[in-house]
Amino acid sequence: MKALILxxxxxxxxxxxxxxxxxxxxxxxxxxxxxHQIEALEAIGVTEVVLAISYQPExxxxxxxxxxxxxxxKITCSQETEPLGTAGPLxxxxxxxxxxxxxxxxxxxxxxxxxxxxxxMIEFHKSHGGEASIMVTKVDEPSxxxxxxxxxxxxxxxxxxxxxxxxxxxxINAGIYLLDPxxxxxxxxxPTSIEKEVFPKIAKEKKLYxxxxxxxxxxxxxxxxxxxxxxxxxxxxxKKSSPKLAFGPHIIGNVLVDESATxxxxxxxxxxxxxxxxxxxxxxxxxxRCTVMRGVRIKKHACVSSSIIGWHSTVGQWARVExxxxxxxxxxxxxxxxxxxxxxxxxxxxxxxxxxxxxxx
Amino acid sequence: MESLExxxxxxxxxxxxxxxxxxxxxxFNTPKPLLPLAGRPMVHHxxxxxxxxxxxAQIFLIGFYEGKEFALxxxxxxxxxxxxxxxxxxxxxxxxxxxxxxxxxxxxxDSPSHIFLLNCDVCCNFPxxxxxxxxxxxxxxxxxxxxKVSAESANQFGELVADPITKELLxxxxxxxxxxxxxxxCGVYIFTPKIFDAIEDVYMRQEDRANVxxxxxxxxxxxxxxxxxxxFVRLDQDILSPLAGKRQxxxxxxxxxxxxxxxxxxxxxxxxxxLAQFRIASPDLLAKGDGTKNATVVGDVCIHPSAKVHPxxxxxxxxxxxxxxxxxxxxxxxxxxxxxxxxxxxxAVVMHSIVGWKSSIGKWSRVQADGDYNKKLGITILGEAVxxxxxxxxxxxxxxxxxxxxxxxxxxxxx
Numbered sequence: 001m002k003a004l005i006l007x008x009x010x011x012x013x014x015x016x017x018x019x020x021x022x023x024x025x026x027x028x029x030x031x032x033x034x035x036h037q038i039e040a041l042e043a044i045g046v047t048e049v050v051l052a053i054s055y056q057p058e059x060x061x062x063x064x065x066x067x068x069x070x071x072x073x074k075i076t077c078s079q080e081t082e083p084l085g086t087a088g089p090l091x092x093x094x095x096x097x098x099x100x101x102x103x104x105x106x107x108x109x110x111x112x113x114x115x116x117x118x119x120x121m122i123e124f125h126k127s128h129g130g131e132a133s134i135m136v137t138k139v140d141e142p143s144x145x146x147x148x149x150x151x152x153x154x155x156x157x158x159x160x161x162x163x164x165x166x167x168x169x170x171x172i173n174a175g176i177y178l179l180d181p182x183x184x185x186x187x188x189x190x191p192t193s194i195e196k197e198v199f200p201k202i203a204k205e206k207k208l209y210x211x212x213x214x215x216x217x218x219x220x221x222x223x224x225x226x227x228x229x230x231x232x233x234x235x236x237x238x239k240k241s242s243p244k245l246a247f248g249p250h251i252i253g254n255v256l257v258d259e260s261a262t263x264x265x266x267x268x269x270x271x272x273x274x275x276x277x278x279x280x281x282x283x284x285x286x287x288x289r290c291t292v293m294r295g296v297r298i299k300k301h302a303c304v305s306s307s308i309i310g311w312h313s314t315v316g317q318w319a320r321v322e323x324x325x326x327x328x329x330x331x332x333x334x335x336x337x338x339x340x341x342x343x344x345x346x347x348x349x350x351x352x353x354x355x356x357x358x359x360x361x
Numbered sequence: 362m363e364s365l366e367x368x369x370x371x372x373x374x375x376x377x378x379x380x381x382x383x384x385x386x387x388x389f390n391t392p393k394p395l396l397p398l399a400g401r402p403m404v405h406h407x408x409x410x411x412x413x414x415x416x417x418a419q420i421f422l423i424g425f426y427e428g429k430e431f432a433l434x435x436x437x438x439x440x441x442x443x444x445x446x447x448x449x450x451x452x453x454x455x456x457x458x459x460x461x462x463x464x465x466x467x468x469x470x471d472s473p474s475h476i477f478l479l480n481c482d483v484c485c486n487f488p489x490x491x492x493x494x495x496x497x498x499x500x501x502x503x504x505x506x507x508x509k510v511s512a513e514s515a516n517q518f519g520e521l522v523a524d525p526i527t528k529e530l531l532x533x534x535x536x537x538x539x540x541x542x543x544x545x546x547c548g549v550y551i552f553t554p555k556i557f558d559a560i561e562d563v564y565m566r567q568e569d570r571a572n573v574x575x576x577x578x579x580x581x582x583x584x585x586x587x588x589x590x591x592x593f594v595r596l597d598q599d600i601l602s603p604l605a606g607k608r609q610x611x612x613x614x615x616x617x618x619x620x621x622x623x624x625x626x627x628x629x630x631x632x633x634x635x636l637a638q639f640r641i642a643s644p645d646l647l648a649k650g651d652g653t654k655n656a657t658v659v660g661d662v663c664i665h666p667s668a669k670v671h672p673x674x675x676x677x678x679x680x681x682x683x684x685x686x687x688x689x690x691x692x693x694x695x696x697x698x699x700x701x702x703x704x705x706x707x708x709a710v711v712m713h714s715i716v717g718w719k720s721s722i723g724k725w726s727r728v729q730a731d732g733d734y735n736k737k738l739g740i741t742i743l744g745e746a747v748x749x750x751x752x753x754x755x756x757x758x759x760x761x762x763x764x765x766x767x768x769x770x771x772x773x774x775x776x
Contacts, residue, residue, distance in 0.1 A: 010763040015776035019389075343776065348382060359774040361385045361759070 001046045002097050003106035004078075005037055006089060006175075009054040013222040016328030016345045017310055022057045024110055027293055028220060029233050030258050030276050037108050038067060038075070040116035046106065048074040050096045052089035055079070087194035090179075091187040098181045104133075109175030113229050115215035115236055116176070124211045125178045128155065131207035132199070133178040136171040137217040145172040146195050150210045157208040160195055174213050223308060223326050230291060231272040252288075264300070276311075290321075299335070310346070324357070368418040369493065370468055371411040371477040374457060375404060377425025383624050386744035386761045387717060392426045394481045395434060397698065398628055399635035400646070400663040400681045402434065406635060407479045410487030412442050418471040420446045422481075423460050459594035462560040469554065476556065478596075480548035484631035486617035486638065487549065495528075496551045499611040502604070503556060505530060506549035507612045508619045512540060518621075519546035519597050521605070523612040530610040533601045544612075546597070547619050556600075559609075563599045564592075625715055625742055626734035632698055633679040636661035648676070656688070689724075696732060706751070714741040717762065723751035730757045738772055 011023030018026060024034035038049055051064075056079055064075045078093040090097070090107065097105045104125060106118065114137075125133040134157070136148045142164065149158045149169045161168050173195060186198055202208040216236050218229035234254035237245055246257040246269070253271025257263065261275045264283030269275070273287045276294040281287070286303040295312040298304065302315045307325040315321055316335035325339045328346035333339060337350055341357030344350060348360060375394040384393045394404040401409075404422065411420050422431065431448040439446045447467070455463050461478065468476060475496065477489060488506070496504040507521060520541040522532040534541055594600070604610050618634045620627060639646045640661055648664040650656045656670045660678025664670060668686040676682070680694045683701045688694070691708040698715045705711065706724040713732035722728060726749045733739035741755055744762035749755055754769040761776050 012761070012764055012776060015761065345382070345385065347379065359776065361382065361774065 001044075001103055001105065002048045002050070002099070003041045003046045003108065004050045004052055004090060004093055004097060005034065005108045005110050006086065007034070007051050007053045007110045011221070014226070016326060016343060017223075017308070020311065020329035020346055022060050023221075024051070025060065025063055027276060027291075028113065028226065029230060029274050030256055032063070033113075033220070034110060035067060036113060037110065037116070038071065038073065040118060041106060041108075042071050042073045044118045044122070046073065048076070048096065050093045051075065051077045052093060053077055053079050054083065083191055084189070085191040085193050087187045087192035087198045088190060090184060090194075091189040091192075094184050098184060102181060104178050104180050107177040107179060109219075111219050111221035112175045112217065113220055113233060114174065114176070114213055114217045117214055120214070121176070121178050121211060124155070124209070128209045130156075130202075130209045131180045131205075132183055132202050132209070134199070134208065134210050135174040135176040135213045136210045137174040137213040138170050139172050140170075142167070142170045142172055147171065148173055148210055155209045155211055156206060157199070157203040157210050159203060160200055162196070171210065171212065174217050175219070176213070223324060226308065227272075227289060227291070227306060227324070230274055231289070234272055234274070325354075367416045368471045368473045369414050369416050369475045369477065370419045370421065370471065370473040371407075371414065371417065371479065371489075372421045372423060372461060372464075372468060373404060373407050373411075373479045373481050374460065375422050375424035375426065375431075375481040377451075379425070386742065386759065387625060387715065389762060390718065390745050392424075392430050394422075394424070394426075395430075396628065397681065397683055397700065398484070398622070399632045399639065400665065400683065403622060403628070404434075404481050405438065406484070407481060407487060408438060408446065409442065410489055411477065411479075412444060414477065414489050414493065417444055418473060420444060421464065421468060422446065422448045423451060423464060424448070425451055425454075454593065456593040456599070457596040458556075458560050458563070458600050459592065461596075462557060462564075462594065465557050469557075474553065476552050476554065478550040478552065482622040483548045483619070484622050484634055485547060485549070485619040486615060488613070488615055488617070489549075489551075492549070492551050492613050495611070495613045496553075499528065501529075501611050502559065502609040503550055503552035504611045504613050505601070506547040507544050507614050508547055508616075509543050509614070510545050510619075512543050515540070515543050515545055519601070520544065521546055521601075521612070523614075528611050528613070529608060530601070530605045530612050533597070533605045535597045535602075544614070546601070547615065548621070550596075559600055559604065560594050563594045567592075567594075624734065626732075626736075626740040629679070629696060629698060629713070629715065629732075629740060630734055632681055633661065633696070636663060636679060636681070639663070650676075713739075714743070717743045717745045717747060719745055720747040720749070722749050723753060725752045726750065727754045727756075729755070738774075 007024050011018035014023055025032045041049055068075050080089055080092055147161045147164050147169045148171050199208055216232035218225055218232055220226040220229040238254050246255045250267050251270050255270040256274040258277040260277045261279040263281045266283050267285045269287045272289045275292045278295045279292050280297045282300040284301040285298050288305040290304050291308045293311045296309050297314045299317040301317055302319045304321040306323055307321050310328045313327045313331040315333045318336045319333050320338045323341045325341055326343045328344055330347045331344045333350045338353040340355055342354035342360055344360040387396055395402040428450050435446050435448050449464050451460055492504055516537055519535045520537055521544055522542045524531055620631050622628050622631050646663055648658050648662045650658040656672050656674040656676050658677050662677040662680045664682040665684045667684045668682045670688040671690040673690045674688050674692040676694045679696045682699045685702045686699050687704045689707045692705050693710045695712040697711050700718045702719045703716050704721040708725045709722045710727045712729040714728050720743050728741055730741040738757040742759045746763050747760045748765040750767045753766050756771040758770050758773045764775055
């Protein structure tokens with residue numbers, strides 16, 4: 001079975017993290033973002049994944065070869081030379097996706113994390129016999145997104161409404177699709193929107209069905225949602241009683257700690273924290289609602305909350321880092337410094353406090 | 362026939378990536394020394410000034426950047442100026458004087474009688490042949506280029522006192538808190554090979570200090586507080602300050618312009634200074650036009666021969682247009698630097714800005730700033746491949762590469 005992951009371009013919303021690594025390789029819960037999706041696909045028998053990209057940074061191919069070897073799954077890149085929208089890339093990758101078997105293929109949006117109930121989706125697709133299935137998820141504020149209006153009992157999609165002003169429904173497109181190869185015949189190789197052009201046509205022919213996504217869903221393409229997404233992800237690990245979660249007298253709530261990381265005495269870690277490989281958390285440190293990426297050192301008595309600490313950065317003694325502070329790669333926050341929402345580009349030293357949210361170049 | 366003793370070499374300190382963060386987002390693509398000023402890379406200006414030195418044997422660029430970032434430039438400039446230019450990469454910081462000492466063998470290869478030392482981020486007239494004559498007259502170990510500045514700004518630099526008659530350097534202090542003098546160090550020097558002995562003395566004194574056993578705990582605290590890591594010799598504090606007043610160092614005062622290229626805003630100002638210099642020394646480098654066959658040119662403007670500028674556009678004062686740029690009808694450009702492959706569409710206005718490589722500026726859009734070089738967002742900078750859509754206004758902002766602006770912004774950094 002095949003799958004396409006829409007990776008897109010420069011990941012500018014996740015800067016400064018994406019100034020050091022391409023977005024698919026930015027870690028989420030101690031694993032490159034794209035690996036979460038590739039592993040979910042491999043687990044249900046997908047043998048080939050096509051990454052639809054608009055630019056290929058140096059070094060990405062090497063990472064992909066590594067994943068290929070480890071997972072035993074084929075990974076190819078389909079690179080667009082001009083922007084093709086959300087449907088065009090499928091036409092571009094046509095030859096990889098159609099193998100004559102008639103099997104449907106998955107399409108995933110790379111910024112999305114969820115439980116990926118892909119096996120259930122295959123069964124749903126078989127049972128309704130339509131041409132296309134999409135996952136939808138319930139949200140509190142549907143008018144921020146594109147709402148999918150569907151018939152509750154069968155899941156048949158009636159129509160799409162972009163950012164509706166009046167309430168029409170509370171289910172939005174979750175960015176996970178299972179499509180019959182015949183859908184490709186509807187997509188031309190030009191900039192096309194799958195929500196505005198392709199799906200509405202299929203819905204009119206009553207061949208598009210939506211399944212409500214069980215479990216959590218988040219678009220982690222920007223820092224605020226990334227932090228919320230970690231909470232949801234760790235929560236789902238808890239529900240499954242995952243052994244990956246840390247426990248101990250110094251742990252509160254759901255916390256992920258890589259086995260190569262070290263935590264000192266008298267720390268209080270959690271809730272909703274991920275500590276990556278090779279990290280050193282010295283004694284007396286308080287961490288909550290934050291991601292600490294590979295190779296970071298948090299020095300004694302520091303306090304970090306609601307922030308992302310980029311690879312190989314350091315947080316000084318008694319420093320306080322909070323309120324959506326995002327440190328890029330190799331950023332060093334001095335001792336006793338306070339940062340309130342500082343967004344710091346890679347390779348910087350912070351020697352004076354940042355009192356209000358500010359970008360430090 | 363030139364006598365062997367008369368050879369001169371020049372060393373230009375180009376720095377490394379760590380210092381380039383003030384030049385983001387432009388320095389994401391290109392090392393700061395290669396960013397264009399008045400149509401040529403920043404480092405080109407001191408290099409071409411060195412060409413005027415009689416009996417110039419070699420030019421060395423010393424820095425921390427990877428060799429491959431300079432390889433292309435160095436070979437093309439060597440060819441163009443017909444003088445060997447070499448890039449020497451430092452493995453770790455040695456301090457401004459330590460770097461010179463570290464590469465002593467290469468620098469002394471041709472047994473030069475004099476060695477010029479220049480900082481790449483200095484913008485000035487580089488009166489190097491005059492400095493050579495002055496140095497020969499004074500007969501000391503070295504001569505510093507100095508300039509008078511306003512009393513208020515003097516303390517950002519190295520302040521010094523010189524004897525008004527003998528021009529000897531009497532006193533030198535780096536970034537003092539109180540006022541010492543309005544004469545400052547320009548960062549351009551000429552030395553005799555005796556400089557290497559002076560640097561070696563500093564190293565030996567550092568070793569001696571490290572070997573001293575009988576030191577009170579108070580002294581030990583003082584030593585660690587004041588001295589840098591060993592194997593690190595700074596020109597200012599370790600050589601110039603101690604040797605001032607000892608009849609070794611002299612000064613040569615320039616009455617022309619001088620700036621330190623610390624930020625992209627100042628680089629626009631320096632571009633203007635060099636363009637003004639072209640007007641006097643090489644006016645063919647400047648563009649001309651009155652709107653008939655070529656675009657109207659106001660003030661000092663330089664346009665790369667491969668750029669296409671529509672005759673109905675009005676360009677200047679102080680505009681540099683780089684290679685392959687396309688300027689459409691009715692465009693107005695003032696006080697800006699337009700980098701390679703930029704497309705500026707009809708009737709757009711660009712003022713007090715730097716537009717990065719391959720960017721595109723939409724019809725009737727405005728990219729501008731108030732032009733206050735001292736403010737963080739005083740000039741607008743667009744990184745590589747930024748698209749400003751039609752009719753959008755961008756004011757006092759910095760935009761990182763590969764962004765597309767479809768809404769107006771003001772006073773913002775756009776990641």
